[in-house]
Amino acid sequence: MRYITAGESHGPQLTAIVDGVPAGLHISEESINADLARRQSGYGRGERQLIEHDRVRIVSGVRFGRTIGAPITLIIENRDWENWTDRMAVFGEAPLDLKRETTPRPGHADLVGALKTDSDDCRNVLERASARETAARVAAAGIARELLADLGVDVFSYVTSIGQAKFIEKDPMLDAPDYKPLEIEISDVRCPNEAAADAMRLEIDKARNLGESLGGTFRVVARGLVAGLGGYASAHERMTGRIGAALFSIPAIKGVEFGLGFEAATLPGSHVHDPIQLDPLFGFTRTSNNAGGLEGGMTTGMPLIVTCAMKPIPTLMTPLGTIELDSLEPAEASKERSDVCAVPACAVVAEGEVAFALANAYLEKFGHDNMADIRANLAAYKQRLKTVSR
Template sequence: MQFVTAGESHGPALTAIVSGVPAGLRISESHVNSDLRRRQSGYGRGGRQQIETDHVEVQSGVRFGVTLGTPVCLRVPNRDWQNWTDRMAASGSAPNDLVREVTPRPGHADLVGILKNNSDDCRNVLERASARETAARVAAAGIAREFLAELGVEVFSYVTSIGSAQYEESDAFMRCGKYNLADIELSEVRCPSAEASQKMMKMIDVARIKGESLGGTFRVVATGLVPGLGDFSSGASRLTSKIGAALFGIPAIKGVEFGMGFQAASLEGSHVHDPIALTHDGFTRTSNNAGGLEGGMTTGMPLVVTCAMKPIPTLKNPLETVNIDTMEPALASRERSDVCAVPAAAVVGEAEVAFALAAAYTEKFGSDNMHDIKANLASYVDRIRTQSR
């Protein structure tokens, strides 16, 4: 299963085409719209979220709520397009009063993008490089999430830090998957701890007053996975590589770690590797420091991956830059922006992980139709249980 997105931040709409979707998968627009709402929510979001009310329009590949086995096309309209029709028109000439963006923002794709594409207007870059594009990814991932749910897999996320405010949890990798997801959703910053949530919100309030922005970390967890998804035979085929690449594709993500991550580098091996045990269901691990992946393959334990997000580059008090027209020092441009988008990025992280896992399942168990996939999965589970006896 794969997807591609198209569309600009202030264009008519964002579009996603999902290919490799099995026939016979029931799709709920309400579930997709719920994820789109979660992406728009979270303490620290900016004015754009007051304009947009994201919802998905299924254009193809689904009939009577069930996939046909053909590409699924999804559309998320941009309500703000009505304010940008002259400046972002796909045809005709630019208006005489068009104001070009000539003061690239440090930390954004603006400058490098115009150098790469020989452009004199940062707008030609920032429209696509905007995090607004991730709405299409979340919509597309609705297909992957429905697919995984049919196979008993759940993907969720929570925020572990914003700025210097952190959620402290002990033995997190053994306890993952046991959170009350309703409590996470009720928190305005999607953190399981009410105390930590309050500290994070206070940091966001201070940053807003100072004209600053904040980054942080979030954790994505997938439960219900079978062992053996992915591969060990080449670097590119390892599921670790695929999930890491997908998460690094999210704007502003600067670090990704699985399980213990960097902490494992400072410990002795006996405190890192997960002992193997045997239960009536087959092989298992007595801890999950690896975060559910060994040798580039799932172990059957919960997948645990943590991402670090940098602060948003658009600042109320902008940094110094260079005007690309005059080549003189200037202050960076100011787009309407968030103070902190870590809770929203966590939802996008879920989307990327869900797609990587859905692709791994179809690679191993087929992609023609849900009936055959479920039969293949059941046969595989029976076989590995027998192998452990």
């Protein structure tokens, strides 16, 4: 399964095409809309979210609510487009009073994108580099989430820090899979701990008052995975690389850790590796999950737990210094309408990327033509794993 997205931040619409989806998969626009709403929400978001009410429209590849084995096209209209029809017109002449973006923001794609594409208007770059694009990704990932749900896998996320405010967990590698997604969803910072959530909101308020922005960290958890997805034999098979690459493709992600992550490098092996045991009901399992559900590039059957770090938003209301591209004189970077903090939203985007990578691993192992065969192959595989454990 592959996806491609198209569309500018202030253009008429965002489009995603998902290719390679098996036939017979139930699809609900409402589930995708719920994910789009989760991506739009969060304490610290900018005014754009008041304008947009993202809704998906599927225009190909689905018939009577089920996939037919053809590419799926998903469309999200940009409601803000009506305010940009002159500045973002597809054809015609640029308006005489067009304000070009010539003061590139440090930390964004503005400067390097303009140099690379030989553009005298950073808007040509930022319209596409904007994380508005991630709405299309979330829609595309909705297809992967439906597939995983059908196969008994759910993917959720929660925020572990914003700026200096941290959710300190006792043993996240064991506890995280038991957090109730509902407690996460009702929190506007996606944090299941009230005290930590309060501290996070305070950090965002402080940043907003200072014209600052903030980043943070979050975890993505996938439960219900079967052991043996991915592979150990060749570099491209390893789920570590596949999930890592998918997460690093999200704008502003600067770190990805699997399980204990960097902490594992500070501990002796006996405190890191997860002892194997045999459970009469579940087969091979582990007494701990410090690996975060991956060993040798494959899923272990324990929950997948990945932690991501997001850098602070580059657009600052107290802007950093830059160079104005016409005069080549020092100037203040531009202030595009912006989020102060988008860590909770980014976590939802990351869920989607993880879901897409996992869905592909299932298709690789259990077939990709139709859901009936995939379900049967998965059931047979699970049965074999159980038999081995008896």
